[in-house]
Amino acid sequence: MKYISTRGQITPAGFKDAVMMGLATDGGLLLPQHIPHLDQETLAAWQKLPYRELAFEVVSLFADDIPPGDLKRLIDRSYDSFDNKEITPVVRENGVYILELFHGPTLAFKDVALQLLGNLFEYLLKERGRKMNIVGATSGDTGSAAIYGVRGKENINIFILHPHLKTSKVQALQMTTVLDANVHNIAARGTFDDCQNIVKALFNDLPFKEKYALGAVNSINWARVLAQVVYYFYAWFRVADQGGSDIVFSVPTGNFGDIFAGYVAKRMGLPIRKLLLATNENNILTRFINEGDYSLGEVVQTVSPSMDIQLASNFERYLYYLFDEDPARVRDAFAQMALSGRIEFNAAELARVREDFVSRTVNQAETLDTIATFREKTGYLLDPHTAVGVRAAQELVPADATPICLATAHPAKFGEAVQRATGIAPPFPASLSGIDRLPSRCDILDADLAVIKAFIEEKAL
Numbered sequence: 001m002k003y004i005s006t007r008g009q010i011t012p013a014g015f016k017d018a019v020m021m022g023l024a025t026d027g028g029l030l031l032p033q034h035i036p037h038l039d040q041e042t043l044a045a046w047q048k049l050p051y052r053e054l055a056f057e058v059v060s061l062f063a064d065d066i067p068p069g070d071l072k073r074l075i076d077r078s079y080d081s082f083d084n085k086e087i088t089p090v091v092r093e094n095g096v097y098i099l100e101l102f103h104g105p106t107l108a109f110k111d112v113a114l115q116l117l118g119n120l121f122e123y124l125l126k127e128r129g130r131k132m133n134i135v136g137a138t139s140g141d142t143g144s145a146a147i148y149g150v151r152g153k154e155n156i157n158i159f160i161l162h163p164h165l166k167t168s169k170v171q172a173l174q175m176t177t178v179l180d181a182n183v184h185n186i187a188a189r190g191t192f193d194d195c196q197n198i199v200k201a202l203f204n205d206l207p208f209k210e211k212y213a214l215g216a217v218n219s220i221n222w223a224r225v226l227a228q229v230v231y232y233f234y235a236w237f238r239v240a241d242q243g244g245s246d247i248v249f250s251v252p253t254g255n256f257g258d259i260f261a262g263y264v265a266k267r268m269g270l271p272i273r274k275l276l277l278a279t280n281e282n283n284i285l286t287r288f289i290n291e292g293d294y295s296l297g298e299v300v301q302t303v304s305p306s307m308d309i310q311l312a313s314n315f316e317r318y319l320y321y322l323f324d325e326d327p328a329r330v331r332d333a334f335a336q337m338a339l340s341g342r343i344e345f346n347a348a349e350l351a352r353v354r355e356d357f358v359s360r361t362v363n364q365a366e367t368l369d370t371i372a373t374f375r376e377k378t379g380y381l382l383d384p385h386t387a388v389g390v391r392a393a394q395e396l397v398p399a400d401a402t403p404i405c406l407a408t409a410h411p412a413k414f415g416e417a418v419q420r421a422t423g424i425a426p427p428f429p430a431s432l433s434g435i436d437r438l439p440s441r442c443d444i445l446d447a448d449l450a451v452i453k454a455f456i457e458e459k460a461l
């Protein structure tokens with residue numbers, strides 16, 4: 001399997017090179033040259049596979065340059081850190097199927113992909129005799145999942161910047177209580193945007209990037225999307241086993257990574273009726289699907305902070321398919337975006353969008369109301385991101401279809417919002433209990449490029 005860029009200006013690369021490249025060198029995103037289409041027999045053969053074996057089948061279709069025995073070991077090791085033997089179990093509450101993606105070490109769905117990416121990095125760096133310094137900015141979830149993905153791994157250092165005192169308490173503790181020597185937490189005295197701008201500047205400093213072999217873990221890495229394709233199959237099989245048909249996946253969306261994995265599963269031939277793209281007040285993607293209006297707005301802060309995003313980086317991958325795999329059209333669209341802050345679509349394109357997607361915005365009051373109502377009916381606590389998807393499904397999925405709602409975080413991770421909605425502080429799962437009494441390590445630095453750069457130079461591999 002070779003990988004190409006959405007902008008069409010790289011030499012096709014194998015899976016291993018695609019993982020190491022992250023962002024394509026022409027500024028586009030990497031995609032497989034073709035997406036395999038599964039026949040009925042293959043789907044039937046996969047139906048009863050446990051999670052790890054299913055993951056091996058899916059991933060090997062796209063990663064044919066890693067020997068099967070090695071790939072199996074990498075996958076097994078990645079999911080050993082999950083506290084549920086099904087890895088991503090599906091539960092049923094009040095007629096709603098909920099796909100629980102929060103059983104990994106940091107209690108958010110990002111673990112499903114970042115556990116695998118961490119192991120892949122370690123494997124590939126060892127094979128190539130190279131080292132990597134991962135640098136990233138986080139408003140909370142990605143940072144801790146990335147740290148847990150690479151803690152203690154050989155030939156990798158990780159530097160994660162978070163805005164000092166501006167993440168939730170649990171989110172900060174999940175990062176700073178990891179004491180492995182290769183983990184460096186930087187609390188920058190500034191905002192998340194300051195952190196992100198510093199990281200961008202470091203990556204744009206090409207001599208610095210080369211010298212320290214900077215690596216990225218944001219959701220533009222193809223391996224992250226690929227790892228997430230697996231649970232769409234897994235959940236579809238579980239619900240079909242129980243007689244569910246016409247399945248609609250409801251996906252709380254920020255950077256379009258998670259829902260794009262669902263789109264890949266659909267293109268592979270998994271019979272998904274629709275993908276429901278659920279947004280909070282940051283609803284550019286809902287406006288696009290429902291009104292054809294893809295124009296940039298201001299980022300609004302909400303109770304589902306991991307979805308407080310305007311420009312979804314993975315959206316470019318979808319545009320490549322919408323534009324009939326024509327990289328020149330993708331380049332045009334982003335040139336348009338840079339000039340005018342919007343992309344125009346014609347009626348035929350919008351009709352095609354609506355064959356695959358439906359969408360709804362769920363505002364903060366509706367989100368909190370959904371957490372409260374769902375708990376009254378079922379006793380089950382939804383985190384605010386999951387609640388956005390559940391509410392959107394309640395409003396939009398017709399009676400003859402079966403919704404599966406992706407639960408992207410454990411409610412204890414966003415305990416304040418859950419308490420505001422229900423009056424109850426969600427109990428900490430075992431992995432979090434006592435976290436506030438653990439020793440922690442973190443450097444508090446000014447949000448200043450020169451200061452951060454000097455810090456990295458001192459500690460880098």
Ligand SMILES: *Cc1c(COP(=O)(O)O)cnc(C)c1O
Pocket residue numbers: 108109110141142219252253254255256257258259306307385408409
């Ligand atoms: C990252 C995140 C999302 C958004 O996922 P995308 O892949 O960025 O669309 C939703 N919920 C939670 C809890 C997250 O951490």
